[in-house]
Amino acid sequence: MIYFDNAATTQPYPEAMATYQQVATKIFGNPSSLHGLGGQATRLLEASRRQIAELLGCLPEEIFFTSGGTESDNWAIKGTALEKSSFGKHLIVSSVEHPAVRTSAKWLETLGFEVSYAPVDKAGLIDLPALSALIRPDTILVSVMAVNNEIGAIQPISAISDLLADKPGITFHVDAVQAVGKRDMADVLTDRVDLASFSSHKFRGLRGVGWLYKKSGKRIAPLLTGGGQESDLRSTTENLPAIAATAKALRLTLENDHDQRVKVRAMRDVLHKALSQFEDVRLFSGTDEWFSPSIITFGIKGVRGEVTVHAFEEHEIYLSTTSACSSKAGQPAGTLIAMGVPVRDAQTAVRISLDAHNDMGQVEQFLTIFKQIYDKTEKVRR
Template identity: 65%
Template sequence: MIYFDNSATTIPYPEILRTYQDVSNKFFGNPSSLHNLGDKASRLLAASRKQIADLLRKEADEIFFTSGGTESDNWVLKGIAFEKAHYGKHIIVSDIEHPAVKESAKWLADQGFEISYAPVDSRGVVALDQLANLLRPDTILVSVMAVNNEIGSIQPIQAISELLADRPTISFHVDAVQAVGKLPISAYLTDRVDLASFSGHKFHAVRGVGFLYKKVGRRITPLLTGGGQEKNLRSTTENVAGIAAMAKALRLTLDKEAVALPQIAKMKTIIHDELANYDDITIFSEVAADFVPNILTFGIRGVRGEVLVHAFEEHDIYISTTSACSSKAGKPAGTLIAMGIPDKVAQTAVRISLDDDNEMIQIEQFLTVFKQVYARMKKVR
């Protein structure tokens, strides 16, 4: 089996699964309970929070645990909107955001907020001048992802931070879900970033756990109310085993970053350069400094992406049609449409997303299979 769908979800590291199981067995008390078992779980929770904060060079009281990136994004969009509604009701999101952000923005529009969409250029990068033109006195939030999940374009977070430097009334949110282990922390957690979303299963933790970075002093309305966990901002019994495993996964991922990324970039380049030799291939991702090294999106003209996904699946090779969250809807990649790619071409897109688990021999096998699949598709399209 060759797994090239790591942007959808990564395979948990074996040591992460062991940590999850050990914590589940030994720290099963509710962290809110007064007895010793609850105290042990609470202390492990605090240690995990501190470890994550230290790894990101932030403070422990700036880390809030969630169920993942979708919840964190929803919380930010809705929580900031209602917290700051008396200052204004204008929100800006980029035109290539994950559905967790864009759908939250659409919901807020139904609640009386005004949403502006910052366009991107032909390479899938937010156009700074056009973003600047959207800013208004009543703007309360700007939300831009660090790395686009569909083609891997890196967004200019530092430049946007500078653009917002003299606008302290605007909260700046970064969806960093695809950035962990692919970019230096400073590239997506600048001093100007107020909030950032993270999802554990994107960096080899288990599914169903993530966290939100919220800068000290920034106010946000709770999305979940109840027992008062997470400083009364996110009520629900904490997933201690998942959180402890996620903290460890983050450490392992960041520890491997320096060695893993050059190898991943080399594998992407080999695939990219080989695909470029074929006729009727459109490559949407670039081998460039402003694209992450692990995502390569391409299409065969006249072949829908889902057909190609299933063709490779027959050979036990797993890729995806760009965004996993939208793939079953059968819609063309929203990022490609925002880039000005025609619908018919966008519908051909498939995404390879690599990780440190992948090896060069898998790249060779993929390219061998690709030659067979391409020949087959050429006969039928």
């Protein structure tokens, strides 16, 4: 089996799984309980928070645990809008955001908020002058992802931070779900970033857990109310075993960050070069510094993406069409449409997403199978 769908979810580290099992078995108290077992759970919860904060270079009180990227995105967008509605009702999100951001923004429109969508260029990168032109006196939030989940474009967070440097009234949110292990955290959590969303299962942690980074002093309305957990901003009993496993996975990822990126980039470059030799293959992802080392998106002329995915699955090679959230809906990659790619071409898109547990032997096997599948599509490509 070859698993090339790591942008959808990753295989957990064995060490993270072991941590989960140990905590679930031995430290099963509720962190909100007053007794000794609750105190033991609270100490581990706060130790995990401190470790994540230290690894990211922020403060422990800036880390708020959630159920994952979708919740963190929803909270960032909706919570900011609800908190700051008296100051303005205009939001800006990029045209290539994850559905968790886009759909949250559209929902706010039903409540009377106005949303502008910042365009991207043909490479999928934010058009900075266009973004600047969208900013208004009543703009309260700008949301731009760090790494695009469909083609791997790395957005210029530092440049956007500079653009917003003299606009402290605008909350700057970054969807960093695809960023861990793909780019330096210092380039993601700049001094100007106010909120950032993270998800554990994207960097070999467990599903169902993540966090929202909230810069100290920034205000946001809670979406979940009740027990007062997470400083009364996100009520519900914390998933302590998964949180502890997340801290372990983050440490393992960032400790080996450079070497892993070098390895993944080498595989990506071999795949990109090989696929570019086929006349009827269109590559939607690049290999320069503005693209993630782990993602290659391509299409075979005239062949729908889902057909290509299932053809590889017959050989136990697992890819994805676009994002996991939209692949089953059969929708073309929204990022490609925003880039100006014709719908007929966007519908052919297939994403390879790599991780350090992949190797060159798998790359070689993939390319052998790719040649067989490509040859079988000759009549369709005419």
